[in-house]
Each structure stands twice: as structure tokens, then as C-alpha cells.
Amino acid sequence: MLFLAKPFLNFATQIPTFEMSLQINSLTKTYGQQKALDMVSFVAGKGEVLGFLGPNGAGKSTTMKIATGFILPDSGDVLVNGISVQENPKAVSKMIGYLPEHNPLYLDMYIREFLGFIGGLYGMKGNVLKSRIEELISLCGLELEANKKIQQLSKGYRQRVGLAKALIHDPEVIILDEPTTGLDPNQLVEIRKLIKNISVNKTLILSTHIMQEVEAICDKVVIINRGKIVASDLLQNLKSDGGKKILLVETEELLDLEWFAHLGEISFIQNKKNAISLTVKDAVSARKELLQIIQQRSLTLVSIQQQEKNLESIFHQITQN
Numbered sequence: 001m002l003f004l005a006k007p008f009l010n011f012a013t014q015i016p017t018f019e020m021s022l023q024i025n026s027l028t029k030t031y032g033q034q035k036a037l038d039m040v041s042f043v044a045g046k047g048e049v050l051g052f053l054g055p056n057g058a059g060k061s062t063t064m065k066i067a068t069g070f071i072l073p074d075s076g077d078v079l080v081n082g083i084s085v086q087e088n089p090k091a092v093s094k095m096i097g098y099l100p101e102h103n104p105l106y107l108d109m110y111i112r113e114f115l116g117f118i119g120g121l122y123g124m125k126g127n128v129l130k131s132r133i134e135e136l137i138s139l140c141g142l143e144l145e146a147n148k149k150i151q152q153l154s155k156g157y158r159q160r161v162g163l164a165k166a167l168i169h170d171p172e173v174i175i176l177d178e179p180t181t182g183l184d185p186n187q188l189v190e191i192r193k194l195i196k197n198i199s200v201n202k203t204l205i206l207s208t209h210i211m212q213e214v215e216a217i218c219d220k221v222v223i224i225n226r227g228k229i230v231a232s233d234l235l236q237n238l239k240s241d242g243g244k245k246i247l248l249v250e251t252e253e254l255l256d257l258e259w260f261a262h263l264g265e266i267s268f269i270q271n272k273k274n275a276i277s278l279t280v281k282d283a284v285s286a287r288k289e290l291l292q293i294i295q296q297r298s299l300t301l302v303s304i305q306q307q308e309k310n311l312e313s314i315f316h317q318i319t320q321n
């Protein structure tokens, strides 16, 4: 299994001393019989954009809800700039901006009215609040829609309002739970650009199922599977994985994984028993050996392809094991 433990994963034993805006420390959470989180730890530093990935039901939203003080963990803690979310939720809420998965908005309000209301909850008022609202309307590309009620906005523009809401108090840590789900390709690109813009000098945690999004925006990647962290590293380290390559092999006949297991990490492709994916260190010698095995076993080769590792293949490899 690919498990890349870099300094920021060693949090349980090494307490970072500076510039660590968000520290998720040994979180566990159980719903009834189900363990949703099992000792989840990671940290994100100032200026970092961290992609938080995992299959459906892996525990991403649960982690984010705990990090933002919406629900409590069974054990563990989250620190924002060294302050505990559980012990001091009020102080922490001033430092965190959160866009939840389902982006709750007051549909009956006008955009400015809504942002004014949210700003008021953070104690903002007068000209400071007014100018912050105008700043966000511009930053989030809401100028043309600014005089509408939220219920009149398309999904992409509602997401922009959700982002503006998360940013109104200029938080240092921004947590976005699947912010681009359900957007059309144009809106998707626009919102991605926006996320990149707002991340400057902030700590941004982004959960998503879209790998291109992570490749486009994120510096770091944390992957969670069935409530456990299974990979955590800089995006470039995760992708290079020591220069490994993937060989995709298909034959007419059914295959036995054991025939090829000594060559590298191996699995069937989408449960097709005549197609395998092999992750290897030395692609040239692995290809030679593959062909020898195919010849010795009198198999009929349909295709053999070599692929670079990308985040999508890494994600499949890690989360399907």
C-alpha cells in the first residue's frame, strides 16, 4: 500500500511549533455501530491548499464538521492556530470560514442583505461591513447578479454566495466541502479560479472527488479511506511515487494474479479477469518479463499499455485495497 508519511503526518509525535494553522489530531467518531473516523490526523500550514480526498462515505465531511465545531469527536482534537475547537469554539469560529457540502443559504434574502446578516453574526457593522460586502461581491464575481434574491441565482452563483459567506470575516483557515459538485464545466473552471484566488496567504482545505481539481489547485493531498488516513504528502511527491509506472495488460484468456505478482503491485482492471494493472519500478525489464510469461503460458496478448502515474490511478490504487 502506498503510504507516504512525511513530517506533517507525524503529528501524533511531533507537535509543530509555528505556521501550522490547522492541526487535526487523532480524531475518532462513531455513529451508532459505525466507526466514521479512526485516529485521523493531519496538519495544514499557512499558505497551503490541501486536497482532502476519499471515496463516498470515507469520512471527509465528518472531519470537516468536527474541524469547524459543528459536531464533536468521540476523542481527539482540532487546533486552529493552537486554539482548541472544542475548548474555545467561539474564538476558533472567527478564524475559520466554512462552506458545507449542501451550502445552506437564506433563499429569500438579497445577496447584500444575506452577507450583511452573516457579517453581523461576526460582530461586523457599519462601513467596515459595507465595504467588505462590496469587496467580496467583486472577488467572487457576483457584480452582475448582485441585485438578485438568492433564490433567483443559478447553482454556480449560489456557490459564489456560499464562498462569500465563508469569507466575510476574512478567516485565516478556509474549509470547502465539495464546492464544485454539480456545476457545469464553465462554472467549474470559474469557481476553481476563484478558489485559487482566495487561497493566497490562507490555509485552504478542499474536499472533492474531482482529481483534476486537486491537480490544478492543491499543494498537498490527504486521502482518507473508511475513516483512516491512507496517504498524505505533497501532490508532486505523491504523483512521482519514486518514478513508478503502470502497465495495463489485456489477454484473450483469463489471468491469475500470482503469475505476475513478483513484478510489482497488481490488480485486475475493473474486475475483468483478463486485464491487469501492474505498478512497477522498472518498466523496461517488467515489460520483458511480462512478455516471457505470456509466451510461456501460451497466452494471446490483446494489448499492453504503459501509463504515468496520476492522481486518479493513485487514488484507485490506495482506496481499492
Ligand SMILES: Nc1ncnc2c1ncn2[C@@H]1O[C@H](COP(=O)(O)OP(=O)(O)OP(=O)(O)O)[C@@H](O)[C@H]1O
Pocket: 031, 032, 034, 036, 054, 055, 056, 057, 058, 059, 060, 061, 062, 063
Ligand atoms: N449523522 C450521521 N448518522 C449516522 N451515520 C453518519 C452520519 N453522518 C455520517 N455518517 C456515516 O459516516 C460515514 C462517513 O460519512 P461522511 O459524510 O463523513 O463521508 P464523506 O467522505 O464526506 O462522504 P461523501 O463523499 O459521500 O460526501 C458514512 O458511512 C456515513 O454514512
